[in-house]
Amino acid sequence: SCPTQPEKTKAQQASNIKNVIAVMSGKGGVGKSSVTSMLAVSLIRQGFKVGILDADITGPSIPRIFGLKDKANMNEVGVIPGETSHGIKVMSLNLMIPNEDDPVIWRGSIITQLVQQFWTDVVWGELDYLLIDLPPGTGDVPITVMQSLPVSGVVIVTSPQQLAGMIVRKAINMVKKYDATLYGLVENMAYVACPQCEEQIEIFGKPHGEEEAAQNEIPYLGQLPIDPVLATMSDLGKIEDYESANFTQIARNLAEVIQK
Ligand code: ADP
Incomplete structure (x- = not known):
């Protein structure tokens, strides 16, 4: 066997x-x-097979957002991920620990090892x-994910209150260092729609996501x-019951970028 290409796990x-x-x-x-x-929800609504790997080990929120309560199981092949009511497969530390309120007090090396195991030891099955x-x-x-997982592309999420884009640019520049494809930028919390008159109130000031995306030459989703x-x-x-026209459009834009 080749030392640079570790053998695949079961x-x-x-x-x-x-x-x-x-x-x-x-x-x-x-x-x-x-x-x-929401991306996962839109993709599964379009008929794709979808999974979420929750790499936010110290602040895992995916199981909560989907109301996942069952713990992950193991068999002789590996760890069986959780599954949402619409069929999205999920792996998260919170599916492995008995009490979701227990804190993770681990050093970085243990955390990055766990994230790698979410890739190597989870039986994801067929996923689009x-x-x-x-x-x-x-x-x-x-860093670990960009280095050791076969990431095809990155979506950047930002909101108008982020210090005039500087912090976003750090993330964008990191992705560029790893020669990964930037699929695009999603600007969240851009405004509040007035429930009476539909006016868009920009509570964090003028959204600059589109400008930011253009400056960095990445698609604005x-x-x-x-x-x-x-x-x-x-x-x-209950996020799977949430409907958003904006989000449907974002998912379509992303699908278009990926197909290019
Ligand atoms: P992050 O993963 O960046 O830390 P989350 O997705 O956990 O952020 O969102 C932080 C909080 O803001 C959550 O309580 C979430 O429900 C809420 N939130 C996120 N986006 C919106 C939105 N567009 N409208 C209202 N609430 C939102």
């Missing part, structure tokens, strides 16, 4: 993943996990898309308003 032999998409943000709280989840919810920033885990319904449905674990 779980990898049992899996066939066509596209790996990492979802990245410069900072926390901009809606990266929400966007990852595996979305990776990265932790915010450009630390250990994003679209913007999402602040929507209390989204926040409530995420808290209830």
Whole structure:
């Protein structure tokens, strides 16, 4: 066997993943996990087979957003991921620990090892898309994912309150260093739609996502308003019942970029 090409684990032999998409943000709280989840929901609605690898080990929110309660199981092949009511496969640390409120007090090396095992030891099966919810920033885990997983492209999530784009540019420049494809930028929390008059109130100031995308020569996938319904449905674990025309458009734009 070749030393630079480690042998595939049983779980990898049992899996066939066509596209790996990492979802990245410069900072926390901009809606990266929400966007990852909604992308998964739109893709499965279009008939694709979809999984989410929750690489945000210290702040895992994917199981909660989908209301996943069952723990992951193991068999002789590997770890069997959780499955949402619409059939999205999910692997997250919170599916492995007995109490989801227990903190993760681990060194970086243990965390990055776990993320790699979410790739090598999980029986993902046949997937058209595996979305990776990265932790915010450009630390250990994003580096590990970009280096050791076959990422086909990266989606960047931003919101208008991020320091005039500087932090976003850090994330974009990191992706460029690894020669990964930038699939595009999603601008979350761009405005609030007034429930009475439909006026768009830009509470964080003028959104600059489109400009930011153009400056960095990456596709602009679209913007999402602040929507209390989204926040409530995420808290209830019912994101699969959430409908958003903006989001459908973002998913279409992404599919177009990927097909190019
Ligand atoms: P991140 O992964 O970047 O830390 P999350 O996706 O966890 O961010 O979102 C942070 C919080 O903001 C969550 O409570 C989520 O429900 C809420 N949120 C995210 N996007 C929106 C939105 N467009 N409208 C309303 N609430 C949102």
